[in-house]
Amino acid sequence: MNKPHILIVDDEPQIRKFLRATLTSHEYQVNEAEKAADAIKALTVHPPDLMLLDLGLPDGDGLDVIRELRGWSQLPVIVLSARGQEQDKVTAFELGADDYLTKPFGAAELLARISVALRHARVAASASPELAFHAHGLTVDFAKRLVLVDNLEVHLTPTEYKLLSTMVSHAGKVVTHGQLLREVWGKHTTEQGHYLRIYMQHLRQKLGDDALNPRFLITETGIGYRLKG
């Protein structure tokens, strides 16, 4: 099997060095870009399997790179951002980023996120629409419209089911509040934002998930939710 190919886009040479060292020693091929323009060029000339993208690039916004990329490719994008850039993260996810890592981050976390993102990409590519989802004891059978936790059936209301299936369709990825509201309710208002929290709370209860120590649904404060994939 070919080594997966990763494009690193970051203007800090020391960060690129650390990423390259970590990734090459874990059987990844690595390409680097310093600026947004270089990144676009690299993406077209030699399309990678995954992109690590710093949001604060000197010649423009990392967000623009995602926007442009999503016009023609669904390759997984992991955003590297500084703390306090929640709004940028939300925008990145709405534009189609797959995951994010807040600097500073450790190698283990980086590798875990990359392998999850690559797996999702493979699944998405191979599929024919999925008929069932299995992870961590949670099963969602789309054909039978059946939800099982540890093989026990859970009864959900139509909205709860829609919410869960939306999360499942983005499993492993962060789904922003805005995305959920649009996909589940078809609109986006503050009032609805409160409904979303309440439905999420109900859904968690029915799935036996504890927000204090989540098993399936993780809260990404200030951004949205993520279903463990």
Place this chain on the structure above:
Amino acid sequence: MRMDSAKNSAPALKPVRHDPASDGKGYGFALIVCAAATAIGLPFRASFDPENAAMLYLVGIALAATYYGRASSTLAAIVSAGAYNFFFTQPYYSFWIDSTRDIVATVLLLVTSVIIGSLAARLRAQNHFLQYKEQATAALYAMTRELASARNQDNMIIQIRHHAENMFDGTATLWLPLDTEIHCITHPELTDDLKEKSAAQFSYENAQSSGLETSTLAGARGFYLPLKGSAEALGVLGFMPRAATLRPDERDQLEAIASVAASALERVSVAELAEKRKVEAEGEKMRNALLSSVSHDLRTPLASIKGAISSMMIDDTLSSDAWMELLVSAHNETTRLERIVTNLLDVTLLESGRLQLKKDFYFMSELVGNALQHTKELLKEHPVECAFDEQMPALWVDGVLIEQVLVNLLENAAKYSPPDSPILIDAWVEEDSIRVIVADRGPGVNSGEEQKLFDKFYRGTRAGQGSGLGLTICRGIVEAHGGKITARKREGGGTVFSFLLPDGHAPDTMNEAAA
């Protein structure tokens, strides 16, 4: 308001000036008293000695001298002597005098009346002068009092000018130095008037008077006096009399004003300087505290990291255990460094006032869950009990920031309480708000220290290592939400941190037909 009271308290000085209109009245009065003395004396001419009539004239002359001064009394004396001669000496109605006695009487009347007039006039002038002095002193006193209550320079300048113009007929100007150049504050256009500016500048530089009626730059329209401070001239007081001349007593008075003005200005500038120094000193103290705290907190982990890595680089005899130990230590220190830097950035953001809350609905359980996730490593030795009802209303807060508050409080609790002691997180509804508490079984908080704990760089007496910023950040965030955070002793030992947050005013539970 102030200006009104100043007007009332400072009597306007009307200086004694030579006044032709008053002379006219004096001559008129002289003639009237002579006529009156004649009219009173005439009916008794036959029954008393002419010397008695002379007394009547003397009364008139004394009155003229008292009310109108020397010119009036002199005229009265001459007219009286004439009238006496004409009406009261034999033969009547003629200036011819028969007896030697009458000649002597007439001459004596003239001489006596001139002397009385002169004495009365001098008395009158002295009286006027005393009155003037008294008024001047009262005006100066009023000015001193007003200036004493003035709190800043601008206010003071207005008052000095107002008082000077109240006392004299003319325009008072105040000049203050900007660098070394003197500028007219009250009449900026005068700064461009070369004559006036040079005179003011001369007074400022040489601490001497100049301009009008002095030996220096006498061509100026104004008279300039330095405002002498204890060390150097603080500025210049100028005065341009309307009459274009200056009497010596006016000069003296202006000098008195200048001296009062100078000491007032010096007081204010000293006070302003002291205030500025104080602010600077406090800022400096803060910066020093920040620098010493930060440099210590940053250097310690940096030293460990550098030490660990450099020994791995040069020492190839390290056992794999030692190698691993160094790596773990470097890694842990990096985490610590990260926390300090994060706290510093947070404090800077909170204090800059640029923090904008991104409020949204959050359930307590979500925020606490994430905070626990972030502090997992630190809380390894501390069981955390979450006592709140997970069904409680949502909060309406900036979730990222409130999560930070919880993380900081948990870190604090973990740091200062003994291993295996539990940490309690609880929350409940209090009217329209939600009360959140984080309680530990640590050493507790000393009374008197409850508020100081939240001050920047304050390290509790029993504290260990910490940036001294974590609780400051908590307070900043909670206050930005309109809440208040407090610390108190916990019953049975330990500390309770408690704060109030706005609740989400949740819409009533939604109804959805069960599927």
